[in-house]
């Protein structure tokens with residue numbers, strides 16, 4: 186009870202400090218993730234091998250680290266280098282981040298980039314609330330997030346251990362909770378990067394060993410970029426049909 | 438703009454099963470037909486094997502309501518372009534369903550026997566192929582073997598696929614690159630075009646009202662939309678017609694009518710009510726390869742029992758065992774093997790906890806993706822979906838070109854939940870027997886998931902609970918017909934396209950009769 190209250194109070198204070206309208210953020214995010222499914226102009230889509238991450242607006246390292254930590258909570262992976270704090274290293278092999286989650290989030294086609302700092306800020310506020318109500322290190326002692334912290338000072342969500350990140354994410358993603366759609370959209374982008382390589386043409390992604398598709402053991406296409414399976418059936422009668430099947434093969 | 442209003446005999450709204458079939462019958466009979474379609478017109482070469490954003494997303498919409506997410510097509514040919522081609526007649530008991538209203542929900546004139554001739558016509562026209570076990574891909578074979586192991590029967594599924602052309606690539610959601618899937622693009626639409634019908638893509642209808650030109654009844658107002666960003670209007674116009682066939686799909690038809698209610702002088706109360714999700718319920722079984730070999734004796738390559746989720750036509754086999762006409766309503770369903778692209782992998786759960794769709798164990802489960810087997814139960818739901826206030830334009834608020842927020846609300850009743858529980862139990866009984874797998878329903882994190890929206894503007898005999906009479910005509914609006922999935926009164930316990938198509942064929946003679954009455958020079962032709 187008190188925990189939830191203090192967390193909400195914390196959120197409110199932090200939100201007003203950043204003059205962030207949660208509703209505007211939600212709307213923007215919804216639209217942005219909508220754009221995730223959007224039509225890329227056909228010409229451009231086939232001309233560029235990847236959603237161009239190059240000219241994307243700069244995003245501050247705190248935001249990047251926070252969003253990486255969230256994506257890594259959805260599909261966890263190994264740390265990329267010694268002292269990688271954003272990735273918890275909870276699972277072997279590459280995770281959503283290595284699969285391109287941040288590239289996808291920052292893709293100009295999504296129009297999401299301007300909203301990312303606000304989203305990360307909101308997540309860090311939730312993380313601070315979680316930490317204080319679960320007896321974790323006093324993250325509130327850290328400097329304001331708008332300052333670029335030295336590497337040793339991590340954003341609050343990054344400061345959580347994997348189990349806590351996952352517990353908080355589960356909390357935020359529970360159906361019926363206030364901002365659930367917002368976190369679900371972020372989770373969806375993370376998963377799409379891993380499970381579909383949504384920023385790449387699939388034949389290229391598979392051929393170049395995209396880590397998510399490789400993890401699934403997604404099959405290789407033919408030389409022309411199309412999939413075909415000449416052998417596809419056990420070619421055996423494996424069950425008896427229902428006795429009242431009608432001549433067209435339908436149920437009676 | 439200052440020219441005289443454009444007129445035609447018939448305007449058809451939407452080009453899926455419900456639109457393409459009447460368009461053909463009317464054009465073949467001599468009427469001047471214009472088809473207005475919201476989505477783009479893609480050719481075979483445009484269909485790619487690609488999950489990159491901006492590819493399949495041009496033709497598939499993901500529509501989020503409250504408590505439900507619906508997938509539907511957005512292109513010339515409608516959902517038939519992206520569907521999985523399972524072509525089944527609904528079991529006889531469906532036509533006698535009473536739901537929770539306590540009276541028969543289908544019109545008295547409609548039974549399985551009365552629909553059979555129309556089913557047959559559609560099966561011949563698409564055409565539908567009967568798969569033998571030699572045509573059923575590995576996942577369907579595996580499901581069949583598990584059914585037999587559990588003492589169940591299992592059938593190969595009839596599919597609207599040219600089996601000789603099919604490469605079993607499993608990319609049906611992206612449209613068929615091999616012209617094997619018999620979508621409306623390969624049969625009814627080209628036939629309608631050959632008889633002079635005109636198809637106008639990227640035309641989104643906004644309103645239906647009374648015509649101003651003498652001799653015409655309805656005025657259909659549309660906007661044209663940008664092919665690269667459907668949110669951007671590029672123009673607009675209106676056409677007047679003597680007959681309107683509304684077939685914008687179960688997610689759009691009721692919304693258009695609600696918006697048009699004032700202009701039309703009111704619409705029946707059942708418009709936008711009684712939506713059915715067809716009781717769709719998806720589960721994923723994580724199969725144990727060793728048990729597949731030891732218990733079922735299957736091997737697809739030396740040393741590889743299965744590992745073939747990715748191979749095939751998406752739908753191979755299904756069990757009719759629980760379609761027992763004598764069982765209680767809300768306990769009957771079919772159970773079907775199906776494949777979904779990895780876009781949906783997020784929803785697969787690794788455990789029973791609510792959050793088990795993400796995290797460490799989920800990632801471990803993903804490593805065994807090739808050993809998953811997905812099953813779809815189609816149950817008897819309670820027609821509990823309701824559309825709220827229509828958005829300013831279109832059928833939903835298009836946040837981007839392929840995602841929308843719909844005013845549809847779906848909160849499953851105890852009856853629907855009972856059906857889902859029965860289906861879950863059966864899936865476990867078949868697939869968990871002898872340690873073959875662990876089965877879990879998809880996460881409900883995005884609400885119910887539905888690819889078979891139905892009933893939102895349904896036929897019936899009772900004016901209080903049905904919007905259409907038994908000839909698909911909107912009550913109180915002569916010459917305005919609804920022939921898409923929204924007209925189907927209840928969930929069907931099987932995939933719905935063949936029933937939608939058969940009902941649209943059946944509506945043909947009545948639409949032609951009405952057209953002739955209103956001065957259109959048209960005769961019904963059953964020719965193909």
Ligand SMILES: Cc1cc2nc3c(=O)[nH]c(=O)nc-3n(C[C@H](O)[C@H](O)[C@H](O)COP(=O)(O)OP(=O)(O)OC[C@H]3O[C@@H](n4cnc5c(N)ncnc54)[C@H](O)[C@@H]3O)c2cc1C
Pocket residue numbers: 450451452453454455456473474475476508509510511512513514515516517519520521522523524525610640641642643684685686687689693752831832888889890920921922923932933934935937
């Ligand atoms: C992925 C997927 C797989 C499926 N697999 C199967 C299967 O295997 N077997 C089966 O039986 N069924 C299947 N279905 C369901 C089946 O495809 C649909 O039930 C059927 O196609 C619906 O036909 P319809 O004519 O009612 O609507 P649709 O085919 O959806 O046609 C409606 C058309 O109207 C257009 N439209 C909407 N609003 C407007 C407007 N305002 N103005 C102009 N045009 C508009 C839409 O763009 C669309 O083209 C599947 C569906 C999906 C999405």
